[in-house]
Amino acid sequence: MAAVEELSEPGELTAEEREAVQHQLFRLADDEFVVAERYTEWQVKAPTLESDLAFSNIAQDELGHARLWYDLLQDWGAEESELIWERDPSEWRHSTLVELPFDEGDWADPVLRSYLYDVAEDIQLRALQDSSYPRIRDRVGKILGEEDYHREHAANWLERLCEEDESRERVQAALDRLFPYALTLFAPTDEEVEDRIDDLGIRTEPLVTMREEWLDEVVPYLESLGLSIDDAELPEQYDVHHNQFDLPDAVGRDQSHTDDWYDLQEDFTHSYRELGRTSAERIMKDPDDE
Amino acid sequence: MSNAYDTDIPDSVDPVDDDCVEPAGEACAYTEYVEGEAYDDVPATGEGAEGIERDVWDTLYEIEDPEMPISIVDLGLIYGVSVDDTDDGTVATVDMTLTYSGCPARDMLQDQMQEAVEAVEGVDRADLRLVWSPEWNLELVTEQGEQDLREFGLSI
Numbered sequence: 001m002a003a004v005e006e007l008s009e010p011g012e013l014t015a016e017e018r019e020a021v022q023h024q025l026f027r028l029a030d031d032e033f034v035v036a037e038r039y040t041e042w043q044v045k046a047p048t049l050e051s052d053l054a055f056s057n058i059a060q061d062e063l064g065h066a067r068l069w070y071d072l073l074q075d076w077g078a079e080e081s082e083l084i085w086e087r088d089p090s091e092w093r094h095s096t097l098v099e100l101p102f103d104e105g106d107w108a109d110p111v112l113r114s115y116l117y118d119v120a121e122d123i124q125l126r127a128l129q130d131s132s133y134p135r136i137r138d139r140v141g142k143i144l145g146e147e148d149y150h151r152e153h154a155a156n157w158l159e160r161l162c163e164e165d166e167s168r169e170r171v172q173a174a175l176d177r178l179f180p181y182a183l184t185l186f187a188p189t190d191e192e193v194e195d196r197i198d199d200l201g202i203r204t205e206p207l208v209t210m211r212e213e214w215l216d217e218v219v220p221y222l223e224s225l226g227l228s229i230d231d232a233e234l235p236e237q238y239d240v241h242h243n244q245f246d247l248p249d250a251v252g253r254d255q256s257h258t259d260d261w262y263d264l265q266e267d268f269t270h271s272y273r274e275l276g277r278t279s280a281e282r283i284m285k286d287p288d289d290e
Numbered sequence: 291m292s293n294a295y296d297t298d299i300p301d302s303v304d305p306v307d308d309d310c311v312e313p314a315g316e317a318c319a320y321t322e323y324v325e326g327e328a329y330d331d332v333p334a335t336g337e338g339a340e341g342i343e344r345d346v347w348d349t350l351y352e353i354e355d356p357e358m359p360i361s362i363v364d365l366g367l368i369y370g371v372s373v374d375d376t377d378d379g380t381v382a383t384v385d386m387t388l389t390y391s392g393c394p395a396r397d398m399l400q401d402q403m404q405e406a407v408e409a410v411e412g413v414d415r416a417d418l419r420l421v422w423s424p425e426w427n428l429e430l431v432t433e434q435g436e437q438d439l440r441e442f443g444l445s446i
Contacts, residue, residue, distance in 0.1 A: 060392040060394075061391070061392050062392075063392055064390065064391035064392025064393065065391055065392070067391070067392075068391055068422065137423075138421070138422055138423035139422045139423070141422070141423055141424070141425050142391055142422040142423065142425045143391060145425055146390070146391060146392075
């Protein structure tokens with residue numbers, strides 16, 4: 001990629017630059033917030049005390065990362081409450097992988113889901129390490145440093161679950177269900193804006209390249225555990241990396257969502273609405289304001 | 291420090307070391323203790339500071355981490371302090387980081403800092419700026435901080 005110019009401070013961006021940065025930030029922030037929201041459903045329900053603590057802590061990490069990204073969206077004046085509690089659910093841009101509900105007791109699902117998600121997150125964060133937008137670039141290292149053990153935790157559990165037939169079948173069922181949704185992690189919010197994100201150097205790898213990298217990592221690994229990707233409703237064009245994949249009806253990134261998302265959003269904003277809140281409780285103003 | 295993992299789990303864990311196939315009697319080397327890298331510019335400790343800036347540093351030294359008896363300066367959270375006369379009066383700007391991005395004590399700690407710094411005589415306003423780069427790691431703990439953590443019972 002040709003050398004790109006460093007982008008200006010938030011207040012000095014052109015409207016087009018600003019839109020591109022915001023799309024990139026909503027991709028990151030919404031994924032992290034919603035995946036954490038789903039993970040917390042396992043609190044006091046995960047199969048062992050250790051997995052309960054580990055998974056709760058991973059959820060806390062992801063909430064922290066969501067906040068680092070929402071912080072940057074506040075550069076243009078929005079409050080945290082407006083970005084999270086008051087934003088219309090039809091405006092969120094997370095991948096539909098993270099909004100799907102879990103079946104009760106189906107531990108294979110969160111384990112596999114977190115593996116698929118965390119490998120993708122790692123690839124996406126690495127493509128931001130040399131971002132032309134300094135405020136994104138400066139936060140990537142901190143987040144990457146807190147991510148390694150997420151993948152380790154997921155892989156560790158996946159390997160154990162795939163050792164025996166019965167539990168491996170559960171992982172396979174989760175894989176068949178989740179794989180098409182996992183592909184939406186690399187779907188564009190809007191083709192034209194995503195091209196601009198690449199052209200401006202906000203991200204140094206296009207979505208298709210990252211998806212290819214992700215497939216090259218997850219497919220052989222899952223197959224090595226005795227799982228089959230062929231049954232996973234993998235699009236026919238699997239071998240032709242650059243073709244469009246058949247994505248589920250609800251992609252998320254383009255603001256199309258499943259009904260489950262609307263239920264989830266209703267749930268997590270319930271207290272905020274019931275208490276008649278108009279702002280999120282903050283003890284002090286954001287020190288990052290300049 | 292606000293995360294159980296901060297003290298025990300390093301920034302990166304070598305996946306090769308995960309398999310516990312060592313001979314019996316040897317501890318499982320699940321976790322590799324990586325200390326992290328030292329930086330030239332941070333943390334700042336206030337060495338040589340004078341006047342109001344000195345007073346701001348002394349105030350920051352008195353503030354402890356919400357979970358451990360260690361000053362936030364010795365923990366390496368402060369990256370810089372400057373005191374400037376502006377149209378709004380005298381502003382103390384503090385660049386700081388946190389050990390953990392998901393730190394639940396973020397608001398609590400910063401509220402305490404804001405109040406304490408603004409109470410320093412001669413300071414009209416405190417401006418706390420949270421930065422995430424370079425990333426905090428164990429190398430940023432000062433010698434005094436290491437001693438405090440050892441006394442608290444942490445191996446460092």
